[in-house]
Amino acid sequence: MAINLATKYSDKIAEVFTKSSFIRGKVSNAYDLTGVKTLKIYTPITVSEVDYKRSGDNRYGEGTEMQDTVQEMTMTQDKAFKLTIDKGNNVDQMNIKAAGRMLQLQLREQSTPAADKYAFKKFAMYAGKIMTVNSKPTKSNIVSTIFDMGQAMDDALVPEDNRYLYMTAEMYKLVCTSDEFIAIDKLGEKSISRGECGDIDNFRIVKVPAGYLPDNCFMLATYKQSVIMPYKIQDTKIHQDPPGISGNLIEGRHYYDAFVIGAKAMGVVALVLASEKQAAPTVSISSHKVTPTSSGAEKIMYTLDGSDPRYSDSAQVVTGEITTESGQMIRAVAFGANGKFTSDVAYATDSD
Structure with a gap:
């Protein structure tokens, strides 16, 4: 592209009106990715409270080992x-x-x-x-x-x-x-x-x-x-x-x-805009089998450990029928094509 040379009456280049970042300074700095490409955040999973029993061996309820969900973030x-x-x-x-x-x-x-x-x-x-x-x-x-x-x-x-x-x-x-x-x-x-x-x-x-x-x-x-x-x-x-x-x-x-x-x-x-949000997946379990679907979705992610598939390290892409176990929860989210916004998270529990 040619460079327009100044005339005797032109002493500066017109600048587009711009501003500094609208976001920087308004985000958390609690996580530092210096020296790494990927950051993993571990979030402990708490358990629901139960009624205390005044007799027996399990007065505080059944002991459950503390679990956590993992979110992996990679610089792109x-x-x-x-x-x-x-x-x-x-x-x-x-x-x-x-x-x-x-x-x-x-x-x-x-x-x-x-x-x-x-x-x-x-x-x-x-x-x-x-x-x-x-x-x-x-x-x-x-x-x-x-x-x-x-x-x-x-x-x-x-x-x-x-x-x-x-x-x-x-x-x-x-x-x-x-x-x-x-x-x-x-x-x-x-x-x-x-x-x-x-x-x-x-x-x-x-x-x-x-x-x-x-x-x-x-x-x-x-x-x-x-x-x-x-x-x-x-x-x-x-x-x-x-x-x-x-x-x-x-x-x-x-x-x-x-x-x-x-x-x-x-x-x-x-x-x-409602019309630009991807429809939530249908998640219906039958005989321990489920295939989440959402019309027009670019991809559907799911988890079987109860974590949110939008952020969980355990999330996988739906490629076909998924096998579940009794009492297991599946959670699924659909990502839209052509700029559509992410769907709500749908879930179902295997009750067989």
Whole structure:
């Protein structure tokens, strides 16, 4: 592509309006993947309480060895870029392509948005709760919908602090001009005069540009300790006059990923269009046999140890008929094709 040289009236390059990451700083840093590609998280499985017996040998009930579920997270995003700034072109453009400035521009316009969009998609696809609506929220129902998302977290005992609600400017406008919001005099006045909403139902609202959230995902709520976005490599370099180039060579590499912590998955709630969510698998056991199905699914994962197949290391892909044992539970989840959101988890217990 040709480089447009500056004229006597042009003294700078027009920059696209960009912002720093909307996610970094709002995710957990409790897990460190430095030096490893894969992280395993072990979550102990507790047991239900029973009535104490005042006689006999098993007064506290039958002893059960403490088990755990394992979630394996493997880094997958290894991205890079390479730019050259010819010394002659830089001079002709009045030295406005300073290498350091161009590196910052590359990070702000390309690297950071790409990582954020990837993370939002992962969080939405693996949200502990994917709520659906039949149509886009409106000014009349968006606030009550936000409270429904908060209720889902409350019912799961998710802590009330460090909750974030990501939404586009379109949804933000609906919130700030809704009847419920404006009815609160001080908050309504602030929202109209300054374009601010602040907190709603313990959520700190984070407005993101259109196109950052996955298509047909209207809002995404996260609890800080439920999500991680580890970076193993954040490497950028500026080479001055390297062999073969009269000028600067800019290189960068980013090795990262984003995950929902299975044990805290209910701290992630997505609001999506109902027609874009994959149907939950049918799970019906007969004579110790079951074949989970979900029309149009890209793949179906299942477990037989009671763990959630979205996050469990023991999850397997359904390839045919599955054999179960009496009293054993099968749990299955369907992953949709063409960007459809993950189904609810279906389950059944072998009662034969």
